[in-house]
Amino acid sequence: MLTIDDLDVWFGYPPDRVDAVRNAAFSVAKGESFGLVGESGSGKSTILRAVAGLIDSWSGRIEVDGHPVHARRRDRAFYKTVQMVFQDPYASLHPRHSVDAVLSEALSLQGMDDIDRRIAKLLEDVGLGRGFRFRYPHQLSGGQRQRVAIARALAAEPRLLLLDEPTSALDVSVQAEILNLLTDLRAEHGLTYVMVSHDLAVVGHICDRLAVMQHGRIVEVMSVEALRKGAGEQEYTRHLIAASG
Amino acid sequence: MSETSITRPQSRREWLLSDAPQTRRQARLGAIYQGWLTFRANKLAMFGLVILILLVFMAIFAPWLSPQSPFAQNLAGRLQPPSAEHWLGTDALGRDILSRLIHGSRITLFIVGTVALIAPIIGLFIGTVAGFAGGWVDQVLMRITDIFLAFPKLILALAFVAALGPSIGNAVLALALTAWPPYARLARAETLTIRHADYIAAARLQGAGPLRLLIRHIWPLCISSLIVRVALDMAGIILSAAGLGFLGLGAQPPMPEWGAMISDGRVYILDHWWVAAMPGLAIFIVSLAFNLLGDGLRDVLDPKGDKE
Numbered sequence: 001m002l003t004i005d006d007l008d009v010w011f012g013y014p015p016d017r018v019d020a021v022r023n024a025a026f027s028v029a030k031g032e033s034f035g036l037v038g039e040s041g042s043g044k045s046t047i048l049r050a051v052a053g054l055i056d057s058w059s060g061r062i063e064v065d066g067h068p069v070h071a072r073r074r075d076r077a078f079y080k081t082v083q084m085v086f087q088d089p090y091a092s093l094h095p096r097h098s099v100d101a102v103l104s105e106a107l108s109l110q111g112m113d114d115i116d117r118r119i120a121k122l123l124e125d126v127g128l129g130r131g132f133r134f135r136y137p138h139q140l141s142g143g144q145r146q147r148v149a150i151a152r153a154l155a156a157e158p159r160l161l162l163l164d165e166p167t168s169a170l171d172v173s174v175q176a177e178i179l180n181l182l183t184d185l186r187a188e189h190g191l192t193y194v195m196v197s198h199d200l201a202v203v204g205h206i207c208d209r210l211a212v213m214q215h216g217r218i219v220e221v222m223s224v225e226a227l228r229k230g231a232g233e234q235e236y237t238r239h240l241i242a243a244s245g
Numbered sequence: 246m247s248e249t250s251i252t253r254p255q256s257r258r259e260w261l262l263s264d265a266p267q268t269r270r271q272a273r274l275g276a277i278y279q280g281w282l283t284f285r286a287n288k289l290a291m292f293g294l295v296i297l298i299l300l301v302f303m304a305i306f307a308p309w310l311s312p313q314s315p316f317a318q319n320l321a322g323r324l325q326p327p328s329a330e331h332w333l334g335t336d337a338l339g340r341d342i343l344s345r346l347i348h349g350s351r352i353t354l355f356i357v358g359t360v361a362l363i364a365p366i367i368g369l370f371i372g373t374v375a376g377f378a379g380g381w382v383d384q385v386l387m388r389i390t391d392i393f394l395a396f397p398k399l400i401l402a403l404a405f406v407a408a409l410g411p412s413i414g415n416a417v418l419a420l421a422l423t424a425w426p427p428y429a430r431l432a433r434a435e436t437l438t439i440r441h442a443d444y445i446a447a448a449r450l451q452g453a454g455p456l457r458l459l460i461r462h463i464w465p466l467c468i469s470s471l472i473v474r475v476a477l478d479m480a481g482i483i484l485s486a487a488g489l490g491f492l493g494l495g496a497q498p499p500m501p502e503w504g505a506m507i508s509d510g511r512v513y514i515l516d517h518w519w520v521a522a523m524p525g526l527a528i529f530i531v532s533l534a535f536n537l538l539g540d541g542l543r544d545v546l547d548p549k550g551d552k553e
Contacts, residue, residue, distance in 0.1 A: 054446050079452040092443035096465045098272050105461070109451040131265035134272035139264060152447060 001160055001192045002034075002051065003027040007060035009043070009050050020046040022216045024060075030159075033186065033193040035203035035224075037240070038213035044196045045087075046216075048162045051194070052084045064160065080110060083153035084162040088169045089145035093137040099123075099148050100133050106155035122151040125188075127181060143174035147181065154185070161186075163195040167202060179205055200244040204228060212237045280545040290541020296534035304350040311344035315501045324517045334519040336509060342523050345501035349524070352502045353531065356417050356486040357479055363421035365471045368428020373463050375429070376436025377455065387433070393426040399488055406494040413502065416495035420485055424478070428471055435467045469546035476539030480532030487528055503528050 009021040021043040028034040036044040050058045053074045062069045065081055086092035093102060103119045112118055123132060126147040137145055146166060153161060166182070167175040183206060186193060197203050203210050204224055211221045212234070220234045232238040255263075262279070266272035284290060303310060312332075319339030327334045333342040375386040393401070405419035439445065440463070448462055489495035490504025498505065503524040510521030 052446075052450055054449070076452055079450060082450075084447070084450055086443040086447065088443065092447055094444040094448075094462060094465075097444075098269070100269060100272070105448070105453075106451045109448075109453055109457075131267075134266040134269055135264075136272070136276065149447070152451075156451065 001028050001030045001032070001065060002194060003061070003063040004047070004051070005061040005063075007047065007050065007058060007062065009046050009055060009058040011057065020216055021050070021058075024213075024216075024218050026211050026218060026221055028160075028192060028194055031190055031192055032209065033195065033207045035207035035210035036194065036196045036213060037198060037200060037203050037210055039240075040198060042213040043216040044213050045164050048084070048164050048194065048196050052082065052162055053078070076111075080156050081158055082160045082162065083156050083158040084164065085146070085149050085153050085166045087165040089142055089149050090137075090169065092149050093145055095137055098134050098136050099128075099140075102148065102152055103155055106152050110156045112155070118155070122154060125154060125185065126151045127177075141174075142170050143177060146170060146174075146178055150178075150181065150185070154189070157189075158191070160192045160194070163193055165197050166195070168197070168199065175202070182206060200227065200241065212240060284541050284545045287541040287544055289537045290544070293534040293537030293541065296530060297538060300350055300531060300534070301354065303347055304354045307347050307351055311341075311347040313341040313344045315340065315345040315348040316499050317341070324513060324520065326517070327519055333523045334517075336506070336520050337513065342506075342519065345506060346503070346524060346527050349501040349503045349506065349527070352413065352496060352500065353483060353486070353528075356413070356420070357482055357535075359417045360421045360424060360482050360486075361475050361479060363418075364424035365428045365475050367421070367425040368430075369432045369464065369467060369471055371425070372429035372432025372434075373436045373459055373467060376433040377440055377459055377463060383433075386429070390426045390429045393423065394430075396423070398423045399485055402485065402489060403492070403494060406489060411494045411497065413496045413500065416486060416489045420482060420489070424482065427478075428474065431470060431474055432467045435470060436463055439463060439466055473539055473543045473546055476535055476542050479535035479539070483528060483532050483535070 004027065005025045007021055007024040008019065011018045011020060024043075024047060026034070036047060038044050046055065049055045051062055051064075051069075053069070053072075056072045058071065064078065069078060097105070100119065103122055104115050107115045107118055119133060120130060123130065128144065128147050128151070132140070132144065132148075137148075140148065146169075150166075163182070167178050170178060179202060182193070185191060193206065195203065195206055204227055207224055209221065209223050210227060212219045212232070214236050220232060220237050222232065222237070226232070227241065230238065230241045232241060260271065261275045263271065263275060266275055284294075317340060319335070321339065322331075322335055323337055323339040325331050325335040325339075331341050331343065333346065336342055336345070371386050371390065375383040375390075396404075401423045402416070402419040405422060406415050409415040409418065445458060445462055448458055453462075486495060486502075487504025487507065490502045490506075491508040493505070493508065496502030496505050498509075506524035507521045507528075510517070510519075510524070514521050
């Protein structure tokens with residue numbers, strides 16, 4: 001579903017150029033859930049943003065569904081295949097757009113018909129009642145906002161969902177709800193996930209495999225079973241697992 | 246417990262303040278009502294609003310409200326002090342000052358309304374395009390803005406009027422053309438803070454093009470702060486228009502423009518103070534009202550003032 005090879009991402013120009021990601025390579029199979037873990041600043045979110053096309057200063061190869069993506073331009077088909085859920089639900093919803101406006105814009109941009117019915121279906125999918133349809137973000141809690149953001153990402157009926165720490169801005173009890181929702185949605189829609197997190201427990205809950213990153217490099221790709229056993233091949237991985245207790 | 250609370254129909258207020266609106270219309274009206282409640286809590290802003298509503302009424306019904314024609318001269322009764330017959334006195338040609346003030350409110354509203362419509366729209370457009378596009382577009386547009394900002398506003402307006410010829414229409418045009426740069430700066434600054442926001446990125450991921458992002462996502466967030474700024478600048482615009490009128494480059498005699506009226510009264514200011522003071526007072530009251538209104542609007546509209 002997603003193949004990344006020899007990916008370098010940088011910011012700025014020499015002499016101030018910062019290399020955020022160096023020589024990253026991994027691939028995610030259809031229907032798989034893949035985690036990217038590491039400390040803050042290790043470049044995990046940067047990879048996600050480069051895949052989504054939000055950063056254009058990268059080199060290497062990114063293939064989605066067997067098609068290499070263009071560095072700057074993405075076509076309609078790309079946006080119908082790949083969607084993203086952002087970290088902070090307080091920043092990812094337009095403060096002046098109601099839930100209805102957000103979802104109907106997403107649907108109409110994706111060329112969907114029968115928008116009224118689809119909005120009701122999307123809200124139901126993410127566990128929000130019809131009563132939420134005409135609310136504004138400031139009338140919603142953090143968890144509810146993240147559900148709206150997930151509904152917006154699902155509007156395109158994508159097959160690959162990029163999750164950028166979707167629960168780190170939420171309360172612990174709400175985190176569990178959102179994680180369960182994501183698990184259910186994946187089973188229901190046959191989605192492929194790539195999830196960034198610094199929380200190994202979250203990754204262990206959602207993902208099948210994961211890549212451990214440090215200083216912009218992928219240190220190790222391992223299975224979740226190995227993570228649970230604490231059996232990292234690399235010194236850094238074992239250190240990370242031990243630190244997260 | 247009590248069935249009545251379930252079956253009781255919602256009052257209109259509850260309907261508006263509902264946490265879970267049922268329709269798009271209800272949600273929108275609810276948001277407006279919420280804003281109105283915030284605005285109403287500000288007594289001074291309400292005071293400003295009342296004055297401005299009165300001004301609009303005065304302008305609409307000027308012919309019926311004014312005791313005399315604003316142009317009727319009576320040289321025998323010139324420079325009369327305020328009296329029962331002429332509440333605000335008469336000017337050098339014996340014209341009733343009250344009638345002239347009432348008719349002048351039309352001109353004032355015309356100037357303010359037109360400038361307030363043109364300048365922010367030019368500013369919004371240039372500012373958001375510059376901020377959103379970045380790169381050389383930003384450079385070019387902002388340097389043009391700098392050039393306009395580098396001139397004193399009134400002097401630049403004077404130059405425009407001198408080039409176009411003195412008339413009220415040209416004065417408005419000149420004011421609008423000199424008033425937009427601050428709005429462009431403001432809109433650009435707002436755009437810079439929101440263009441990298443996650444919700445813009447999310448819309449981009451839905452396939453939204455730059456034009457759509459600009460109009461549907463960025464403008465709604467810039468407009469509120471622009472409206473506040475316009476309301477606060479309105480007083481300045483009235484004064485600039487009065488200034489042009491005073492210099493004889495705005496409204497031409499015998500139009501009862503307030504600035505021109507002050508200019509007429511200048512000669513007699515020591516012996517017949519009311520000729521200049523009355524229009525001055527009118528300008529002062531209207532300017533103050535706009536400032537108060539702007540303050541109230543800031544509470545309602547400025548996103549940075551939001552409590553949540």
